[in-house]
Amino acid sequence: MRALRRGIFTTGVAALCAWTLIPIYLVALSAIGGESVVNAWPKPFWPTQLSLATLGTFMNLSGVWPATWQSAQVALLCMLLSIVLGLPAGYALARFAFAGSNLYRLLILLTRAFPVGILALPLTVTFIRIGLYDTALGVALVHTALALPFAILVSSSLFIGIPREIEEAAWVFGCSRLSAFFRVVLPLATPGIAAIAIFAFVISWNEVFAAAVLTVRHRTLTAFLLSVLSESPLHVQFAGGLLLVVPSVLFIFLVRRYLFAIWGITNR
Amino acid sequence: MRRARLLPYLLVAPSMAFLAALFLFPLVQTISLAFHADGRWSLGKFATMADDLDFGDAVGNTFKLVMIVVPAQLILALAMALMLPHLRRGRDLVLWVWSIPLGVSDLAAGLVWLAILTDRGYLNTILFKLGIIAAPTAWLTYETPFALFAAIIVAEMWRATAIVFLILVAGVQLVPKEFAEAAEIFGASPWQRLTRVTLPLLKPSIQTALILRTVLAFEMFAMVITLGGRNFPVLVSEAFNWQDTNQDYGVAAAYATLVMAVSLAATAFYLIVMRVRPEDRS
Numbered sequence: 001m002r003a004l005r006r007g008i009f010t011t012g013v014a015a016l017c018a019w020t021l022i023p024i025y026l027v028a029l030s031a032i033g034g035e036s037v038v039n040a041w042p043k044p045f046w047p048t049q050l051s052l053a054t055l056g057t058f059m060n061l062s063g064v065w066p067a068t069w070q071s072a073q074v075a076l077l078c079m080l081l082s083i084v085l086g087l088p089a090g091y092a093l094a095r096f097a098f099a100g101s102n103l104y105r106l107l108i109l110l111t112r113a114f115p116v117g118i119l120a121l122p123l124t125v126t127f128i129r130i131g132l133y134d135t136a137l138g139v140a141l142v143h144t145a146l147a148l149p150f151a152i153l154v155s156s157s158l159f160i161g162i163p164r165e166i167e168e169a170a171w172v173f174g175c176s177r178l179s180a181f182f183r184v185v186l187p188l189a190t191p192g193i194a195a196i197a198i199f200a201f202v203i204s205w206n207e208v209f210a211a212a213v214l215t216v217r218h219r220t221l222t223a224f225l226l227s228v229l230s231e232s233p234l235h236v237q238f239a240g241g242l243l244l245v246v247p248s249v250l251f252i253f254l255v256r257r258y259l260f261a262i263w264g265i266t267n268r
Numbered sequence: 269m270r271r272a273r274l275l276p277y278l279l280v281a282p283s284m285a286f287l288a289a290l291f292l293f294p295l296v297q298t299i300s301l302a303f304h305a306d307g308r309w310s311l312g313k314f315a316t317m318a319d320d321l322d323f324g325d326a327v328g329n330t331f332k333l334v335m336i337v338v339p340a341q342l343i344l345a346l347a348m349a350l351m352l353p354h355l356r357r358g359r360d361l362v363l364w365v366w367s368i369p370l371g372v373s374d375l376a377a378g379l380v381w382l383a384i385l386t387d388r389g390y391l392n393t394i395l396f397k398l399g400i401i402a403a404p405t406a407w408l409t410y411e412t413p414f415a416l417f418a419a420i421i422v423a424e425m426w427r428a429t430a431i432v433f434l435i436l437v438a439g440v441q442l443v444p445k446e447f448a449e450a451a452e453i454f455g456a457s458p459w460q461r462l463t464r465v466t467l468p469l470l471k472p473s474i475q476t477a478l479i480l481r482t483v484l485a486f487e488m489f490a491m492v493i494t495l496g497g498r499n500f501p502v503l504v505s506e507a508f509n510w511q512d513t514n515q516d517y518g519v520a521a522a523y524a525t526l527v528m529a530v531s532l533a534a535t536a537f538y539l540i541v542m543r544v545r546p547e548d549r550s
Contacts, residue, residue: 013351017365023380023426024368026390030383041404042393085283092279104280111291112480113535115487118504118524121511122297123290145290148283177275206373208490209504213511222375226490230497234386241379248371256364259434 024245030235031242038235061236067224068243070136071205074220077140078147078204079197085144086151087193091181093152094159108149116146120210127214134215142210147200154199154258158192159185195258198251205247298528301521313518317510317526320519326501332417333502334485337424341481342474344425345432349440350466363437370430377427378494382408385419385495410499419495427491428484432477439473440466475542482538483531503527 029047030038037043093101120142124133132138162185170180186193211223219227225240252259305312317323348366355362369377384390387404395401407415443466451461467474489504498509507523510516 009351009354013355013362016348017362019426020365020368023384027380027383039388041388042396043388043390045390045393081286085286088279089283092276096276098273098276101276104284107284107287111287113483113532114291114295115483115504115524115527115531116291117487118507118527119291119294119298121507121517121520121524122294122301124511125517126294126297141290145287148286152283202371206371206376208373208375209487209508212508222373222490225375225379226493229494234382237379238383241376241383244376245372245380248373248376249368252367252371253364256360256367259363259367259370 024249027238027241027245031238033235035233035235038233038238061239063224063228063232064221064236064240064243067219067221067240070215070218071221073136074139074143074211075201075204077136078143079200081140081144082147082151082200083193083197086148086196087155089152090155091159091185093156095164108152111145111149117142117207117209119145120213124213134218136218139211139214139220140204142214143204143207144200146207146210147203150203151196151200154196155189155193158189158196162188192258195255198255199258202248202251206244295528298521298524301518302525305518313516313522316516316519317522320506322501322506326503326506329417329500330486330502333420333424333488334482337421337428338478338482338485340421341425341429341432342478345429345436345477346474348429348433349436350462352437353440366433367430369427370434372427373490374424374427374488375490375494377423378491381419381423381426381491382494408495408499413499416496416500420492420500423491423495424485424488428481431484432481435473435477435480436470439470442473443469471542472544475538475544478542479535479538482534486527486531486534503530 029045033040033047089104092098093105123138123142127133127138132141166184166188167180170184171177175183206222208222208226211220212226215223221240221244225237225244229237302313303309303311352359352363372380382389385407386392387406391407392401392404395405396403406412408419409416447465447469448461451465456464487504489502489508492500492502493505493508498505503523504527507520507527510523511520
């Protein structure tokens with residue numbers, strides 16, 4: 001009886017793992033196999049015709065690579081902005097009790113109840129006027145509005161976890177507030193900050209709506225794929241899909257220890 | 269001393285200014301765009317929105333999706349979160365694998381499932397080998413609305429259960445083991461332990477997960493376009509069409525305002541129905 005229950009349990013876990021992984025395997029198969037696999041019927045479930053030629057077409061897909069590069073630029077900018085703006089605010093929330101801190105927290109939580117990406121709609125006009133339309137920076141700004149609340153909340157919990165006493169000891173030994181932060185606090189917080197940065201990158205990399213609305217010629221990968229959905233051949237679309245999925249999977253692996261800091265925090 | 273008191277404000281100011289410029293300002297702008305027509309305050313854009321042929325479908329589809337997907341995801345994620353602690357080996361690996369879809373956008377998820385569900389896709393290959401169909405069959409057209417709807421539900425289950433799962437796992441870790449053990453000593457069945465002990469203690473996490481997931485579900489659009497083209501309009505895909513194809517920013521803003529109102533209403537609903545006392549949050 002016990003063994004049977006254990007068997008059912010293990011099967012369930014394995015089935016759920018398969019349910020997550022098999023779709024990714026299949027899109028990879030379709031993307032790397034190129035046209036011949038996409039048109040094959042019935043489809044092989046193994047990479048039968050994998051050759052340098054199909055890989056070559058994958059590397060030469062028109063439009064996909066410039067868009068990937070654009071996406072990378074936007075995501076890096078978003079990452080940078082989230083860290084530069086988010087860390088000081090997180091530090092302030094963690095170390096100071098100041099009037100208005102609750103109101104500030106509320107504003108940050110409020111962004112959660114709104115579909116922030118959609119707010120890119122009116123920004124189109126503003127961005128055209130100030131020359132940010134169709135630029136990497138413009139898209140990155142909107143993506144930062146999405147990632148910043150996370151950066152602030154997570155970095156604040158990160159700094160709370162670093163004992164104040166360590167910092168105070170540094171002051172006693174003659175460090176200024178700033179140098180104590182850079183020499184003592186920052187090294188301890190580095191892994192967590194890396195996780196925040198990666199998370200900001202993924203948020204930006206995956207965002208579709210704002211990127212599609214704010215670009216025309218310099219499309220990000222998501223915006224490019226959305227705009228060519230109806231006209232481009234399926235193997236191009238699958239290749240794009242694979243390019244979207246792969247970095248995200250790697251990043252989730254890198255930040256797996258921090259996933260709870262990022263999502264568990266919403267309970268507080 | 270004076271400087272020390274100013275310091276937190278200096279640290280917070282840049283992010284505050286940023287959120288004001290890129291969150292509050294476009295928020296006000298969106299609402300104002302939606303309520304203006306021909307330079308005056310009016311409900312004209314909302315009237316145009318409601319008169320549009322696809323409006324009824326968009327509203328119906330969005331709500332149908334949210335009402336099926338969100339509860340189903342909660343149940344699946346709960347099962348996964350409760351299974352995880354019982355794993356003897358490989359817990360970290362399983363946790364990672366189950367979290368992978370967290371990093372997948374709705375556009376990418378749509379493309380992934382398109383590879384499976386398209387005419388010459390993997391699902392049809394299996395159906396063909398089982399002798400159920402004789403030739404490539406289309407499932408994602410306006411002639412097969414039910415199959416299309418089911419495909420979108422499956423793809424959304426695949427993609428977005430992970431976020432609910434992670435929030436619940438974080439919650440499960442906060443529930444003291446002693447509670448369930450005590451209940452077991454007093455003769456509670458596994459089902460009673462779940463419904464009387466674990467679930468009430470998980471309420472804050474469940475509430476958070478529901479709020480986050482529902483708001484995100486109302487925002488879904490790229491997957492729907494990927495799988496169904498324009499055969500399955502939802503609120504945000506309509507907003508996108510009005511902005512991108514029809515170039516009428518006012519109607520697009522009206523849709524955006526509607527989505528925001530619905531998201532806020534859903535948040536308020538969860539906060540009221542599942543009231544959590546502040547001391548239960550930890």
